[in-house]
Amino acid sequence: MANNSSHITDYKVLTRVLLVLMFLTFLTISVTSYNLAAFTVTIALLIAGVKSFLVLSYFMHLKYESLLLRILVSIVFVLFALIVLITFIDYSYR
Amino acid sequence: MSDTNIHTEEHRNDDASKLGMWLFIFTELLLFGGLFLVYSIYRAQYPHNFHEGSLELSVTIGAINTIVLLFSSMTIAMALTAMQRNNKKLAMTMIVVTLVMAVVFLINKYFEWGAKFHHGLYPGSDLMALLERGHLLYFSLYFFMTALHAFHIIVGMVLLIVVLLRVKSNRIHAHKYVLLENGALYWHLVDLIWIFLFPLLYLIS
Structure with a gap:
């Protein structure tokens, strides 16, 4: 199965x-x-x-999951890092 | 394939269920992510107020709750391992231990919040209105983020109770445990969020 x-x-x-x-x-x-x-x-x-x-x-169990899932999870964290980075750039150059 | 494997098998796809759970977890991560973003912006603007605010929280209670959640995360992972190895009794024990840990966490939280409420510090209180802006933001974020997290703990407990009952009635078994797997994933999410909440709210100097 x-x-x-x-x-x-x-x-x-x-x-x-x-x-x-x-x-x-x-x-x-x-x-x-x-x-x-x-x-x-x-x-x-x-x-x-x-x-x-x-x-x-x-x-x-991500270590043993499919590559697709691992890539998806990484994308979410990268996306969040980008949001934080862009917001901080915005705040520091106003 | 070429196998004439005609069972009266129900139609299900565990990988798809898990993917669905993960997509839901992504939305949860971004929900808390948004709050962490608000936190970091205001912290950058009011570093002193945030530092003073964090001094009023008990690192001991925070640390105990961290250990409790980490431990419960391990027990629910063990429940899944036990189920996969067809050890129903151990799986049930581990789910119960996880639930007990969740209750311990909430009791700790009750005392922690209770002390703050006792000192007149709660959302909408007269004291909160008198606080400096940075201080007010820190405590508003503290109450909102920990309350939202505690709400997730309660939702997770409900989910795990459903899982427990289904394991008991053999509707979850060694060949069909995706609900336990997804329940465990949700529980780990709750732990994951706390891993960031603890240092950011309790340990900033």
């Missing part, structure tokens, strides 16, 4: 991903407790990006 040929993620993989996610959460908290000025936000967002990548890839 073609409907059930999807990848099965092992419990161990899921547990490991959770541990990494928790580690990254503590890392964000400890990094942001230091005042590194503008870098704090950048680092916090970078870590959030890594965390969301892990959730998307392993918990949401």
Whole structure:
């Protein structure tokens, strides 16, 4: 049955991903407790990006999904990045 | 193909169902994306007010809720694995654990908001009206974004309860679990949004 040929993620993989996610959460908290000025936000967002990548890839199984779906998801994130970029350009040159 | 495989099989396409769920998730991402955009513009305009605002939130409660949601995301992923391996009992246990985690999250949120309300800080309150503009924007965004997120938690819980009942009555089984898969996807979305909400609202210095 073609409907059930999807990848099965092992419990161990899921547990490991959770541990990494928790580690990254503590890392964000400890990094942001230091005042590194503008870098704090950048680092916090970078870590959030890594965390969301892990959730998307392993918990949401994107790693094992079709290329079409992976491209679609990437397009949404690129689209959002563009919206933010264009809005900020607009605001800074008014 | 050439197989004369004539089953009385119902007409369904799991890949299409999943694609549909993903399209819905895209709209959700852009909905929250819009709010994150508003947040970043105002944060760039009122950095000090946003910083002061974030100091009034409890990082501890925020961190606990982050861990709770991450854990629940793993358990619902495990429920899917269990279902695919035809372990109905474990799948049900994992869905129940996910639901319990959702309740824990909401209870935390209740206390967090309760404390703010107690101090007279809630949308439309007299105190809110007296705040500086940047401060007002920060708390308005805080309440709106966390409330919208909490609403998604409740919707996700309803969806997972439906899934749980269907697993129980064998309408979801090892050869037909796309609803569980889509329910899990929705739950991961809720987690995904929180991954960005937590550092942006609680941890800005």
